[in-house]
Amino acid sequence: MQVATWNVNSIRTRLTxxxxxxxxxxxxxxxxxxxxxxxxxxxxxxxxxxGYHVYIYGQKAYNGVAIFSRTPLNDISMGFTPILxxxxxxxxxxxxxxxxxxxxxxxxxxxxxxxxxxxxxxxYEFKLLWLEVLxxxxxxLRDQTSQEFCVCGDFNIALEDKDxxxxxxxxxxxxxxxxxxxxxxxxxxxxxKDAFRKFITEEGHFSWWDYRSAxxxxxxxxxxxxxxxxxxxxxxxxxxxxxxSPRKLEKPSDHTPVIVEF
Amino acid sequence: MQVATWNVNSIRTRLTxxxxxxxxxxxxxxxxxxxxxxxxxxxxxxxxxxGYHVYIYGQKAYNGVAIFSRTPLNDISMGFTPILxxxxxxxxxxxxxxxxxxxxxxxxxxxxxxxxxxxxxxxYEFKLLWLEVLxxxxxxLRDQTSQEFCVCGDFNIALEDKDxxxxxxxxxxxxxxxxxxxxxxxxxxxxxKDAFRKFITEEGHFSWWDYRSAxxxxxxxxxxxxxxxxxxxxxxxxxxxxxxSPRKLEKPSDHTPVIVEF
DNA sequence: GTCGGAAGTG
DNA sequence: CACTTCCGAC
Numbered sequence: 001m002q003v004a005t006w007n008v009n010s011i012r013t014r015l016t017x018x019x020x021x022x023x024x025x026x027x028x029x030x031x032x033x034x035x036x037x038x039x040x041x042x043x044x045x046x047x048x049x050x051g052y053h054v055y056i057y058g059q060k061a062y063n064g065v066a067i068f069s070r071t072p073l074n075d076i077s078m079g080f081t082p083i084l085x086x087x088x089x090x091x092x093x094x095x096x097x098x099x100x101x102x103x104x105x106x107x108x109x110x111x112x113x114x115x116x117x118x119x120x121x122x123x124y125e126f127k128l129l130w131l132e133v134l135x136x137x138x139x140x141l142r143d144q145t146s147q148e149f150c151v152c153g154d155f156n157i158a159l160e161d162k163d164x165x166x167x168x169x170x171x172x173x174x175x176x177x178x179x180x181x182x183x184x185x186x187x188x189x190x191x192x193k194d195a196f197r198k199f200i201t202e203e204g205h206f207s208w209w210d211y212r213s214a215x216x217x218x219x220x221x222x223x224x225x226x227x228x229x230x231x232x233x234x235x236x237x238x239x240x241x242x243x244x245s246p247r248k249l250e251k252p253s254d255h256t257p258v259i260v261e262f
Numbered sequence: 263m264q265v266a267t268w269n270v271n272s273i274r275t276r277l278t279x280x281x282x283x284x285x286x287x288x289x290x291x292x293x294x295x296x297x298x299x300x301x302x303x304x305x306x307x308x309x310x311x312x313g314y315h316v317y318i319y320g321q322k323a324y325n326g327v328a329i330f331s332r333t334p335l336n337d338i339s340m341g342f343t344p345i346l347x348x349x350x351x352x353x354x355x356x357x358x359x360x361x362x363x364x365x366x367x368x369x370x371x372x373x374x375x376x377x378x379x380x381x382x383x384x385x386y387e388f389k390l391l392w393l394e395v396l397x398x399x400x401x402x403l404r405d406q407t408s409q410e411f412c413v414c415g416d417f418n419i420a421l422e423d424k425d426x427x428x429x430x431x432x433x434x435x436x437x438x439x440x441x442x443x444x445x446x447x448x449x450x451x452x453x454x455k456d457a458f459r460k461f462i463t464e465e466g467h468f469s470w471w472d473y474r475s476a477x478x479x480x481x482x483x484x485x486x487x488x489x490x491x492x493x494x495x496x497x498x499x500x501x502x503x504x505x506x507s508p509r510k511l512e513k514p515s516d517h518t519p520v521i522v523e524f
Numbered sequence: 525g526t527c528g529g530a531a532g533t534g
Numbered sequence: 535c536a537c538t539t540c541c542g543a544c
Contacts, residue, residue: 009536009537010536010537010538013536013537013538034537036537036538060538060539061537061538061539062537062538210535211535211536211537212535212536213535214535215535251536253536254535254536254537
């Protein structure tokens with residue numbers, strides 16, 4: 001089974017990129033972030049025609065996540081609220097960043113972690129808080145079920161220096177501050193391991209390049225799109241790859257897909 | 263000598279269209295309207311590299327005119343104020359619609375006549391007033407000098423029924439009302455003749471097609487971009503042509519160039 | 525309806 | 535640099 005994650009930066013603008021990619025890469029599950037469209041306007045049929053069931057959780061202009069799956073998903077839920085209950089959603093589910101569903105006893109959890117804007121800003125604090133809530137969410141979900149998890153998405157965090165093209169120059173940069181890394185490590189402490197690092201340990205592999213200052217052609221990249229697996233699934237993983245080819249197309253997303261097979 | 267006029271509807275969006283066109287059509291003078299950019303951001307060097315001297319009179323987002331010339335222009339001025347003096351500019355030069363300069367003893371006057379929006383509206387009245395001021399401007403300029411004039415630009419007026427694809431359906435339409443036609447005839451009465459009509463008298467030749475409802479592919483056009491010449495220059499004119507090819511490109515301006523040779 | 529630019533976010 | 539919405543223009 002293959003699961004891919006891809007921040008597409010607008011499903012509508014990237015429509016042909018995504019359908020073309022799926023035809024060459026008929027993954028079982030595709031998790032998308034930054035769809036940037038309300039559910040009513042989501043171009044579902046384009047993907048249904050390719051044989052996918054489409055699950056969406058979108059909003060106007062910002063954020064928005066979706067899961068496409070060749071077989072129907074079970075136990076679908078959107079946002080933190082269905083799992084955590086209470087009023088947590090009033091603060092955290094206004095932004096549509098979380099969608100989950102189960103296929104083959106494996107729970108797919110698709111995330112779009114807040115970007116954080118600038119260190120110390122309100123958005124930065126929100127990102128750190130959001131990651132705390134995420135840990136609760138994952139822990140609760142894991143305790144409730146005996147499912148294996150594939151937690152994937154755009155984390156907007158490079159966990160290690162080798163995940164950044166110029167770590168020295170990025171020591172106090174958004175997406176690589178100690179606080180962000182610690183917050184993500186704390187999430188992973190519930191029992192999640194990075195599928196990519198099972199196979200590739202060296203530096204210089206990236207999933208995102210800034211549109212600005214020719215980030216891609218100078219390979220000034222970051223590895224911030226991740227697939228994290230619970231132990232049994234991690235053991236079963238047989239490959240994890242970044243496909244940089246969509247980033248080379250005309251009008252690309254700034255992110256490129258990452259695919260795990262298990 | 264060849265002089266062309268072209269409402270480009272944003273110099274920045276049309277940059278490659280214009281440079282490509284100039285390479286195939288190395289006219290001596292190109293008059294542009296609706297450049298839609300402040301002078302600071304005008305992409306001058308792209309045209310200087312092609313051997314043109316660039317004279318610009320722009321504003322933010324709307325209007326804006328420019329003249330490119332293979333040889334330097336003399337006696338350049340922008341707006342009505344330098345010629346008419348007084349406070350006329352407070353009302354009329356806020357919108358950047360007039361630029362002029364002299365080459366080979368011929369004065370090029372490049373105009374972007376107000377569109378007029380809807381009949382009877384404030385903008386419609388402004389258009390009619392603007393044309394009265396234009397007449398004063400041209401008369402004053404002509405009395406001051408012994409130059410021949412080439413008065414060109416987007417006039418937003420189709421002078422005759424045969425300049426419209428469907429004159430019957432446009433009897434009370436902006437750009438062809440009797441008042442607009444009369445106002446333009448009044449301007450021309452100072453001694454200006456339509457270069458295009460020296461060569462082509464039949465109907466069905468257009469320089470503008472509405473973006474809406476597939477105006478171009480259905481050839482629902484208007485001839486509203488004109489080159490008017492004073493008598494001696496008119497006698498010397500050897501051709502005047504509309505080049506519809508740029509209108510066929512991807513993301514075209516809604517107008518296409520008109521070229522006179524004398 | 526179909527453009528273009530502006531402002532805000534990433 | 536590239537998205538979005540909003541708005542003005544035509």
